[in-house]
Amino acid sequence: MSLSELIKQPHTIAESGLDTELLLDLTLKHFFDTGVLNLHQLADKMALTGNVMEGILDLLRKDSRIEVLAAKENSAGVRYQLTDLGRAEAKNAYSRSGYIGRAPITIDHYRQLVEAQSVFNSTVNKEQLQAAFADVVIENHLYDQLGPALHSGRVILVYGPAGSGKTFICKHLARCLGGPIHLPYAISVGREIIQFFDPLVHIPVYKASEKMDYHFENRIDQRLILCARPVAISGGELTMDSLELRYDAVTRINQAPIQLKANNGIYIVDDMGRQRMPPIQLLNRWIVPMEDHVDYLKLGTGQHFPVPFDAILVFSTNLHPLELADEAALRRLGYKIEFTAISKEQFKLIWDNVCRQRSVILEEGVLECVFELYEQTKRPFLPCQPRDLIGIGLDMAAFKNNKGHLSKENIMLAWKTYFIDLKKGE
Numbered sequence: 001m002s003l004s005e006l007i008k009q010p011h012t013i014a015e016s017g018l019d020t021e022l023l024l025d026l027t028l029k030h031f032f033d034t035g036v037l038n039l040h041q042l043a044d045k046m047a048l049t050g051n052v053m054e055g056i057l058d059l060l061r062k063d064s065r066i067e068v069l070a071a072k073e074n075s076a077g078v079r080y081q082l083t084d085l086g087r088a089e090a091k092n093a094y095s096r097s098g099y100i101g102r103a104p105i106t107i108d109h110y111r112q113l114v115e116a117q118s119v120f121n122s123t124v125n126k127e128q129l130q131a132a133f134a135d136v137v138i139e140n141h142l143y144d145q146l147g148p149a150l151h152s153g154r155v156i157l158v159y160g161p162a163g164s165g166k167t168f169i170c171k172h173l174a175r176c177l178g179g180p181i182h183l184p185y186a187i188s189v190g191r192e193i194i195q196f197f198d199p200l201v202h203i204p205v206y207k208a209s210e211k212m213d214y215h216f217e218n219r220i221d222q223r224l225i226l227c228a229r230p231v232a233i234s235g236g237e238l239t240m241d242s243l244e245l246r247y248d249a250v251t252r253i254n255q256a257p258i259q260l261k262a263n264n265g266i267y268i269v270d271d272m273g274r275q276r277m278p279p280i281q282l283l284n285r286w287i288v289p290m291e292d293h294v295d296y297l298k299l300g301t302g303q304h305f306p307v308p309f310d311a312i313l314v315f316s317t318n319l320h321p322l323e324l325a326d327e328a329a330l331r332r333l334g335y336k337i338e339f340t341a342i343s344k345e346q347f348k349l350i351w352d353n354v355c356r357q358r359s360v361i362l363e364e365g366v367l368e369c370v371f372e373l374y375e376q377t378k379r380p381f382l383p384c385q386p387r388d389l390i391g392i393g394l395d396m397a398a399f400k401n402n403k404g405h406l407s408k409e410n411i412m413l414a415w416k417t418y419f420i421d422l423k424k425g426e
Contacts (some may be wrong), residue, residue: 003116006109006133007182009219012053017106020059022191025093027056028082029100032090036069036081047185047222048101054422077142091374098252099193105223107305114308117181117228117264120293124151132175137349137383139342142169142364149335150176155173155290155313157272157330160339162318163384167233169339170314174229174266178313180205181264182224187256194245200263201225230265232258232311236274243285245297259295262311272317272324280326283332286313291334305402312331341380344371355406360390363407373415389414 013023023046030045031037037045043053057080060066062289067084068077083092102346103223105113128149139193149156150173158166185197205226220226234242245254259267289295289309298304321330351367354360370389374381392414393406400410 001112001116003113003182003266004214006113006116007220007224009049009221009411011049012054013052014367016048016052016103017109018103018188018410019191021057022188022193023103025096025191026060026100026103026193028054028086028090028093029078031066031082032087032094033092038077038079038379040077042080048215050220060086063185075123084394094252096191096252097188097193098248099195099254101195102185102223104188104196105184105221106188106191107189107307109306110184110187113182113184113224114263114310119177119179119264119266119312120153120310120312122177128176131171133169135353136169137342137353138165139340139345139346142337142339145337146173147347148339150312153312154334155286155332157321157333157336158319158339159317159321159336159378160317161341164318164339164341165270165383165384166316166318166339168383170266170268170316171231171233173312173314173345174231177229177252177265180226180339181228181229182220183230183264184224186223189299189303189305191303192254192303196256196261197225198256198261201230201232201258201357206422231268232262232266233270234258234263235270238269238275238282240281240285247300257297257310259311260297260307260419263308264310264313266318267311267313270316272315273319280329282323283329287332291303306331314342344381344384346383347381347386350383351390354387354390358390358394360394361402363405366406366408366411369408369411370415373412377419379419385418388418392417 004248013020016023027042027046030042034041034045039050039053039057042057043050046053052345057066063069064083066080067083069081074332080359092247100275124147126143126147129143129150133143140325146156158170160166168313183197183202185195187196188195202225206227243257243259247253248255267284275282290313293309295309296304296306296308315333321336324330348367351370355362380396389411390406391411396403396410397403397407
């Protein structure tokens, strides 16, 4: 099925693909939560057309679960509210699921949507990669390594010292995966609803008012939201449990795991080797998804179901790869790319960019002072250091009522604050 068909508005309950009882339960919960609603208000809350909602309201009226109220002056049509029977049914619906929001799309619909927008449909060449990194200082050799890795769709392991730009660079790879994608607010598996949309991972392309116009003009299913390709990141806090479907017994809501939210985008496992579980255990968790592009999740009812794994998976670490796993395990990862220290010239480019972005007023000789400190301490130049040193130096200046000015005195104080004396550590 084409993408245009997959994002088209449903006009009947059957076209929505959803279980009728699920829709009735969700409608009852909206009435219970809000009180009195007219057709327009209810359609907006459910993200379904008036035609679909009229069918649902007819069923609720036949069962005496809602009653019709007269229209108020200046109100849009008749209004509805729950009967005593409807309130009892709504409480029962809440006891089964605490989810209240837009109607979900079915898991089958979601699988087709992911396939139609797959990251593996993207092709990447060097010109596209250079355009994506036009505002980023990056080693030239990384283009020839990251490009083929991204083009292949295989797993990428990036390694190198902390602060060498691994995570920053990998986040920018999403720029090469194509335009924005349509994501659901929620997904249904039978009558179970999974909360999918996450504002920390999914960045809408339109503002609220623009989104309404976009959906109306193009007749887009309002259960979907147009977002930039997701970039999801897990760090040292990652546990095996967080890769599974999570059910909150208090809210009675199922939450999608992080890798599901990353579909059609990039999933970065940062600080690989710093998690509580052994690295090999985490790698083993990804064997099937990496090879088959399918993951398996389990509902609280015990039901297992397949979901697509359609993301560029990136492992980032400041450990040597052989500290994570043996060669046999690492062979499965495909691309292993080392990030190293940068040159003095690249450091200056990043320094100038940060100063321009933050409108820094530089005292003469500040950068020369910084280079002298690097020479004295024999420290390597790393991409994160210009931003961090300038930021701390500006904090010092602001504290002294000289906001925006960067002096040699403050940059030396920033140096002492930022770096640990390696000789004292020894």
